Amino acid sequence: MRSYRVAVVGALGAVGQQMVRILERSSLAVSSLKPLDIEENAGKQVSFRDKMWTVETSGKGKFIDVDIALFSAGAEASEILAPIAVSEGAVVIDNSSQWRMTDGVPLVIPEVNPEALRSHKGLIANPNCSTIQMLVALKPLHDAFTIKRVVVSTYQAVSGSGAAAIRELREQTQAVLDGRQAVAQVYPHPIAFNALPQIDVFLENGYTKEEMKMVNETHKMLDPNILVSPTAVRIPVFRGHSESINLEFEKPFELEKVFELYKHAPGVRLVDDPGHLAYPLALDAEDRYEVFVGRLRRDPSIENGLNMWVVSDNLLKGAALNTVQIAEKLVEMDLIGR
Template identity: 50%
Template sequence: MGYRVAVVGATGAVGREILKTLAERQFPVDEIVALASARSAGKEVSFGDKKVLKVQNLETFDFTGWDVALFSPGGAVSAVHAPRAAKAGCIVIDNTSHFRMEPDVPLVVPEVNPNDVKKARRGIIANPNCSTIQMVVALKPLHDLFTIKRVVVATYQAVAGAGKSGMDELFNQSRGSLVGDPLKAEQFTKQIAFNCIPHIDRFMDDGATKEEWKMTVETRKILDPDIAVFATCVRVPVFIGHAEAVTVEFEEPVDIERARAALREAPGVVLHDRREDGGYVTPLEVVGEDATYVSRLRIDPTVPNGLGFWCVADNLRKGAALNAVQIAETMVALDLLGH
């Protein structure tokens, strides 16, 4: 039994990754359509190795009779068209930030809170922020063991999080730096090539950036509303793959061997933690991978019941496309899609 699937924002980096992921994981598709803006209508995108889809115009598309739509077109577009699709009876899995904190829209990471998909009363399920997703996947087995009290995280986020234009800017600035060309900062507030920028999204009144706020409120919504989170989010000159240095304070005493065992068994986590040169995983090594990789696991002696670790994931896959597809798979497993 297959499903009628729409991919919205199909010409963008995440949209293309969603199409690739659906094909790779052999999601049960009877019919699939690629949707984007009017200016992209008529372009072609790939679905799997053999099938090519001609992009259709989102604005004139009728979602009636379609089972699920995976949205990644930008928040303003989702705000208009996701409710329209849901009203037509199509389940929407939205990868933008627009609906994430609305109380009647579940925010789901399937390894962490899969049953929350049942709460999609409006027919919309939100995909969390990329940096939040990989962190909560790693935190979930530890929270189950020791109960998290507080998380302090510093992120090292790839330019792919800013889309193709961000990747192009890193490439052009890097090349320009090496040949002595003048450099322009257009997508980022400062030069990103050979630099780090502690600024992602806009600043808020308390001095945090919106990206840091997202990590705080989304972690609470997904994992536990009692967890305190303090985040510093940094854009780094890496094309794909987010990294995070995470320090956790627990309510209960931490046994590091129990923590290791839990992480080894946790869905979506690969523990790769050897205390030797190269015994950890870097962003470059996770491109194209589905898992969240955890390394540098160690006791933090500066706080009661403290533990620190390093985690990395492909932000286009687990941080966006894969998580959205896994939500759809969860809906199938729970018999909540169509038919």
């Protein structure tokens, strides 16, 4: 059986650490791990499958002995390093936003559009966290009833903005409880005990970049004909994005059938028992691999309408896990060259 030399770029970051942990638990045959990070972290040790691996600085020449490079180093680093890694022969799976909408770069969720991997030229992009969990939930319904329009409002955790944001929520929260002033640095306004209707920067059309990612990535991965109307909101949650999703289908549907589809949908866990107050919750999704779906109910305001509540761990399926699953799928489909 073939085994793979894997590099993780940004191995000491929040998502990078999750990548190493998920890789460790995965069935992927890894012959060597190469943790790469910024210069000040070089020399540190990363534990992986009962061995310690030394962190090196990433750069030219570092990918010559690498089969698969998982990138989680941000868009700027990826712009420079990903082409280097590809030219040195590695297959790059990049978690940043840098290449997602680039023509010829597959943007992939294994449960949604694995076939897009066949045309890869060494570089594959991992989608935005809020898009991933939405599309894992939407895919089986789109196949069955053809989604016409999506109205989505998100309830996003701070960990999507990295370690500094997690610290900021913690510090601001303690300050408020102690009667002190909350100081905002990562976000433009205090996030503790607040709801911020802004994620990423504003664009000309009044939408944020985060909101337009949900539109554009849905078109690239699922179907360019699906209309998406998004509102992305940050709330004081550490981990786990929640989404309130309203769907309009082309075809009539039975609610029973939706439940049935979700019982067998890949990557989905149905949690929907209002009688026992069971529905997906951010706190329950922490450290879990699935996309949780619940509060399924017909929307009587349109002919073929459905409301639902979708939750997933933004650091796992929303980032590190999906990246590793792309690697697994590439191996399964025998799409790693050399």
